[in-house]
Amino acid sequence: MHIYIQQKLQEAVRQTFPDASLTNVVVRPCPDPRFGDYQSNAIMGIAKERKLNPRQAATDVLAHLDVTDCCETPEIAGAGFLNFRVKPEALARAIAAPLEGAPLFFQPVAKPRTIVIDFSSPNVAKPMHIGHIRSTALGDALARLNRKLGHRVITDNHIGDWGTQFGLLTVGWKSQLDRASLETDALGEMERLYKSVTAAADADPGVREAARQELVKLQSGDPTNLEIWGRMIDLSQVQFDEIYGRLGVQFDHTLGESFYNPELKRVVQELVGKGIARESQGAVCVFSEGVLNPKEDPFLVQKDGEWSPNPALIQKADGAANYATTDLATLEYRWNTWQPDDVIYVTDGRQQLHFRQLFNAWQRWHPELREGMQLHHVWFGSITGDDGKPYKTRSGETVKLAGVLDEAQERAFAVASSKNPDLPEAQRREIARVVGVGAVKYADLSPNRQSDYVFSWDKMLSLQGNTAPYLQYAYARIRSVFRKAGAEAGLNPGLIQLRHADELGLAKRLVRFGLSMEAAASEHRPNYLCLYLYELAGDFARFYESCPVLKSEGAERNTRLVLCELTGRVLKEGLNLLGIEVLEQM
RNA sequence: GCAUUCGUAGCUCAACUGGAUAGAGCUUCUGACUUCGGAUCAGAAGGUUACAGGUUCAAAUCCUGUCGAAUGCACCA
Numbered sequence: 001m002h003i004y005i006q007q008k009l010q011e012a013v014r015q016t017f018p019d020a021s022l023t024n025v026v027v028r029p030c031p032d033p034r035f036g037d038y039q040s041n042a043i044m045g046i047a048k049e050r051k052l053n054p055r056q057a058a059t060d061v062l063a064h065l066d067v068t069d070c071c072e073t074p075e076i077a078g079a080g081f082l083n084f085r086v087k088p089e090a091l092a093r094a095i096a097a098p099l100e101g102a103p104l105f106f107q108p109v110a111k112p113r114t115i116v117i118d119f120s121s122p123n124v125a126k127p128m129h130i131g132h133i134r135s136t137a138l139g140d141a142l143a144r145l146n147r148k149l150g151h152r153v154i155t156d157n158h159i160g161d162w163g164t165q166f167g168l169l170t171v172g173w174k175s176q177l178d179r180a181s182l183e184t185d186a187l188g189e190m191e192r193l194y195k196s197v198t199a200a201a202d203a204d205p206g207v208r209e210a211a212r213q214e215l216v217k218l219q220s221g222d223p224t225n226l227e228i229w230g231r232m233i234d235l236s237q238v239q240f241d242e243i244y245g246r247l248g249v250q251f252d253h254t255l256g257e258s259f260y261n262p263e264l265k266r267v268v269q270e271l272v273g274k275g276i277a278r279e280s281q282g283a284v285c286v287f288s289e290g291v292l293n294p295k296e297d298p299f300l301v302q303k304d305g306e307w308s309p310n311p312a313l314i315q316k317a318d319g320a321a322n323y324a325t326t327d328l329a330t331l332e333y334r335w336n337t338w339q340p341d342d343v344i345y346v347t348d349g350r351q352q353l354h355f356r357q358l359f360n361a362w363q364r365w366h367p368e369l370r371e372g373m374q375l376h377h378v379w380f381g382s383i384t385g386d387d388g389k390p391y392k393t394r395s396g397e398t399v400k401l402a403g404v405l406d407e408a409q410e411r412a413f414a415v416a417s418s419k420n421p422d423l424p425e426a427q428r429r430e431i432a433r434v435v436g437v438g439a440v441k442y443a444d445l446s447p448n449r450q451s452d453y454v455f456s457w458d459k460m461l462s463l464q465g466n467t468a469p470y471l472q473y474a475y476a477r478i479r480s481v482f483r484k485a486g487a488e489a490g491l492n493p494g495l496i497q498l499r500h501a502d503e504l505g506l507a508k509r510l511v512r513f514g515l516s517m518e519a520a521a522s523e524h525r526p527n528y529l530c531l532y533l534y535e536l537a538g539d540f541a542r543f544y545e546s547c548p549v550l551k552s553e554g555a556e557r558n559t560r561l562v563l564c565e566l567t568g569r570v571l572k573e574g575l576n577l578l579g580i581e582v583l584e585q586m
Numbered sequence: 587g588c589a590u591u592c593g594u595a596g597c598u599c600a601a602c603u604g605g606a607u608a609g610a611g612c613u614u615c616u617g618a619c620u621u622c623g624g625a626u627c628a629g630a631a632g633g634u635u636a637c638a639g640g641u642u643c644a645a646a647u648c649c650u651g652u653c654g655a656a657u658g659c660a661c662c663a
Contacts, residue, residue: 028602028605029602030606031601031602031605031606031608031609032606032607034606035606039605039606041604041605041606041644044605044643044644047643048642048643054643077606078605078606078643078644079605079606079643079644080643081605081606121663123663160663163662163663164662165662165663257663280660281660281661282661283660283661285660285661295589301588301589301659302587302588302589303587303588308588310588310589310659310660311660312660313660313661315661316660316661317660317661318661320661322661322662322663323662323663324663326663327663347663348657349590349591349656349657349658350657350658351658351663352589352590352591352657352658353589353590353658353659354658354663356590379591381591381592381656381657382656382657384656388655388656389656415625419623419625420625446599446600447598447599447600448599448600448601450591450592451591451592451599452592452656452657453598453599454597454598454599456598458612459598459599459611459612462611462612462625463625463626464611464612464625464626465598465599465610465611465612466599466600466610466611467611469625470611470625473623473625473626476623476625477622477623477625477626480622480623481622481623484622485622515602516602518602519602520602523602523603525602527600528602531600531601531602531610532602534600534610535610538610541626541627542627542628544622544626544627545618545626545627545628546627548622549622550622551622585623586623586625
């Protein structure tokens, strides 16, 4: 709907001001329904460039604009806003379309892009913790969203399966492995080994030296150490898969850091050969090339009023590469393998400097791909407790993700049991699973990703406010209507008459679904979609209070059933794009 | 010290990236035919968008400064 108006408006602007750029001529929903349904403020900008009276310019554009087939006569308001009011008949046609096979209020993109999304990235031998949920939920939602819009999406779990921690782990594995607890909880046991040996190494330099030697043996291909390392990866992956199974998250590829080991030496050589990196204090580092404004340059930092080097290490003094090197090799592999238009990294905000350096170094390494492969660091804030500090258990441990999901389901089960004690237990368990996991994910997706947010069970599982259970409840109510309506619920797309204010309000919200999808995808912010779904659920609740469905008859009943059906479809699809399931009953 | 990101109602968060009178939920108060699922809805109260300047027809949003917070700054990722 807004796209149609926008195209018409662009055409009118082109006729009135042939030299004007049309990229800013956009149509947006009105912030306040009193102004209308859609607005454009583009004329004000165009008038300003030409030093014209904006209201006069708007009048001139309107003379070339004919949208009588879908809108009332557009109005000029305020400083030069154009306001559009949609005709109910046009709205009825718009909402009939998905019932006849059209996409659900969105348009697939005209030019699909190839998008690699790198997210989740747990570390081998460490249980996934609460911090992983945000990357996982965000990355999965972005993948689903972009796929739905028609892009070619490739998801890659860049797990941490290589690095110095394996020296310590191997010492622990060889000296104090508890095979029984390895059977029951492999990640827990490996975590215990790691902590135990770390403590021992702090107290005894001999242990640290032993760890260093085990690492060297692993890196030089010692069969025993390689086997232990492989076991640790396999055991970890089993537990990762269990969590991903619960979360409903799938990856196209799981290419861990070790996958790139064979390339690292060559990457370092190439960077040195091209003068991008050089030796410094025994290590090999990337320094500034000095072309950027110092403030923008990720390899410069101000010290005592002077700009000083802030290099990125790509090879340590001991000859080993590190994560910057791996990330460069990874980019090279991704380009060679998929030729992506975009690569999206979903990590916490603490890695901003690393990615600025990585992107800069990559562009110097492969300047020819500067435009061809766009790199995005989609970062997010941390999850905190009531005190504003990172969320920890009472004893100060990091909170394990499996435990969070367990508790969410337990709490949801208690609620389901108290609200619906007559349902069989198996069904209440299933409700608890869908509600619990959905609540945890939604709590991560609905705030602006860049802000820290306070973890709260009560808030995420509440049936009020912007939560997953509230949206799932709205869906369940809709399904209940159709259970009651039974076989008489045949929907007639040709018999839609929108009259009641809450019918119109709901219909207008429905047709904006695509707008929220596009905003969420283009800004990598699923919270735009969350907000839309919450507002949709609110509009539906209002409609549902004021417009009886099953007690009405004829065209009115058909119209209201259509609105219920489409609201249900959008809620289900929208939640699905967020990786959240819905229930027929809850 | 420098950099990044922030500072919005008592609390937790929004605000479609420069648009019109800054919105929700929680909390408090008042209402809604024994209810198409009341796990809901309607209404009231609550704001100098940290502070001070500036740019603009228009600023929570952009620029400058001050105060405060989180995070990061060479061999962990």
